[in-house]
Amino acid sequence: MNLDTLVATPTPAWPGPDIQWDPSREMYRARAEALADLKLPREAAVPDGFPDRVRAAWAWDGADFAGDDYVVRLGRADVDEVERALAYYKSLSGTRTPADVCRETFPLPRLQRTLKGVANVLHLGRGFSVIRGLKPQNYSALDNVIIYLGITSYVAERRGCQDSSGNMIIHIKDLGNEVPDSDMRQSPYATNGQPFHTDVCDILAMYVQEQAQHGGESHLASGAKVYNEIAAKRPDVIHTLSDPSWIFDKIPAYWNTRALLFNYEGKGPGFCFSRRPITGSPTSPRSPGVPPMTEVQAEALDMVHFTAVDHALTMRLQRGDIQLINNLAVFHARSGFIDSPTHTRHIIRLWLRNEELAWKTPEGLQKTWFEKYGDSERRKIARWNIRPGATRERILFRSDSCS
Template sequence: MLHARVIPGPNIKWNPSYETYRARVESLSNMDILRPQKVPEGFPETVDAPWVWSTTDFEDDSKHIVSLNESEVVEVERALAFFKGLPGDLGPGDVSRATFPLLNLRSKLEGVAKNLHLGFGFNVIRGLAPQRYSSFENIIIYLGLTSYIAEKRGVQDSSGSMIIHVKDLGRQIAHSEMRQSPYARNAQPFHNDVCDILAMYVQEQAAEGGESYLASSAKIYNEIAATRPDVIHTLADPSWIFDKHRTPAYWNTRALLFNYTGKGPGFCFSRRPITGSPTSPRGPGVPPMTEIQAEALDMVHFTAAKHQISMRLHRGDIQLINNVAVFHARNGFQDRVSQKRHIIRLWLRNENLAWKTPEGLEKTWFEKYGDSERRKISVWNIEPGATRERVIFRSDSCS
């Protein structure tokens, strides 16, 4: 009986190596390769929009931090009490603007929504004290506040999870050294989730490390388009192979870069299904990427690193990111017994302001936000934790 083998491909890792990247750039530059001298038809030569920015644009934290004052926190707590006082056995899926009324705070939160979609693309809401509330109350507050920013919630995995608790479960799950990233403490390279708005509510920050890194997708596009328009062609080509980590081998293909109607280029990908990772090695029988694709993939990462901003989120912060306009990454971290990093993640969509989903992502977006089988079994996990299968098995991960 013949067994499938891992087909050799470029020397590229999930966590990028700058030395390997530069060597590949040099090697390919010496080859006689036909390189387009202009960006693909329909793509702009440059993006001129508020979501084009670099490191020096955010030296002042006050530009992106939206602080809740004492009276606004009181209003949030009154809305929580209103929700809890409604008749019936209401749960997280019942939270909406109608069941969590914020008459005064509404305009501030709607301003955040406009900035996420039409401005520089990210904010941090600061001022909550999650230790004052129960786990259930924190979830309700989180959903209540974000319902004024992007009310539709996406399903995050094949088990129907509407909430993911990002927390290192290494001590909780036996023999889980090779666990998936939401449940590990390793650093993560620049990527996008599979959503419109990514929300992260910090229940506790790491004892050490865990910094959040953001980078403007349009800034990355502009720099690559100006110097290497051929790479834009590579990124926008729909032949990229995404390993679905199944047996027998199964994969799908799509582009990494899309031209969003009225907004311009935006990315949507993470490296794991493309390169494989220590926890999800590339499957036997799955075709490898090309050397040209490997160059393009690492070029995006290192251009992002060049223009990144770094922020250390505090307990109670809610970080909100326009996922298609802004890349995100994470530094590795260390917990202590008395201080363990814990973040609650939501995938959100504002139907009125969302960037129009490109054709190449419509099927994926239906799975997350449409009347899909996954959404029909919606599960609201109030407490952190996950099954061993969810922590270990790569085919059940969320992106």
């Protein structure tokens, strides 16, 4: 079947494996033991073209980071230059929108060398970085967006559309107190934790406007490390993950298929998936009629998550931090959090792409990447939300979600 084809399907007779969006290690171990007892034939080597082991800077263990060497600290001179660039952008004549923020309209002649280094770290190095030193409380909502777009334009200049409504910016903030009857809201607008996943972009950027009173820690894990651990012990699972038969529940009563693991040209294996379209979640149950995954796939999915957990790096971001992640090399997750009247978690998210350094998009993702970065219909209605908030449909229903 064509990977880009949406397929309608009758209701399956078997409901599928007992697997949750929020993974259970106990259930994972029980499933692994039950499958081992069946003595099913298993591949003894990774698929053709896949390496036995990734030997690259982005293959790391969380224990490798004793401190916060991944933080790039902006000094007073750097912040002054950012503020001069902001003033320059605002002085330009004509009606301007956030889409007009770029290297030419937001000049950073001194800081651009540092930011180019960050871009290299993301694409050729460990795959993540944190820029620290901004004070978002010193700027208006619009100025914070302009500063954010200006700085990140030197890291990855092309911005991705994040959902079918054309939103170029997503504000991650709990909206439970603002939207009536929204107990079952999507994760960007709730306080729950999230399991390890990737977004559908090249570079994920998160600008922290405010942190929660408690919780909300950021967890990262190297996809290459996850791959290496699984390939060494269970090469058959690499076959399962790279098979294009995984079913993604995208629109009620329809589904499409693709792999979870791709072999990026010149870079090696990289993952691209989140659990929600595969397992369903409390806020987004699987649509009736969508075929279930297999028990073998369920074991593989949980194996990826718990391998990531075992080798993760945890950080608590500070107000003003810009976290940048190579989404194709690094998984991310978050802890649940509790807000207070004085500390309400608020993060501005961008999806970015550096056309010069970007990993080559594999065939199985080209349609999705065109929707995000190409001249797609959703990009033609691009919207730039300066302040937090979202439509009720965006908050409650997956049909307008970003995954």
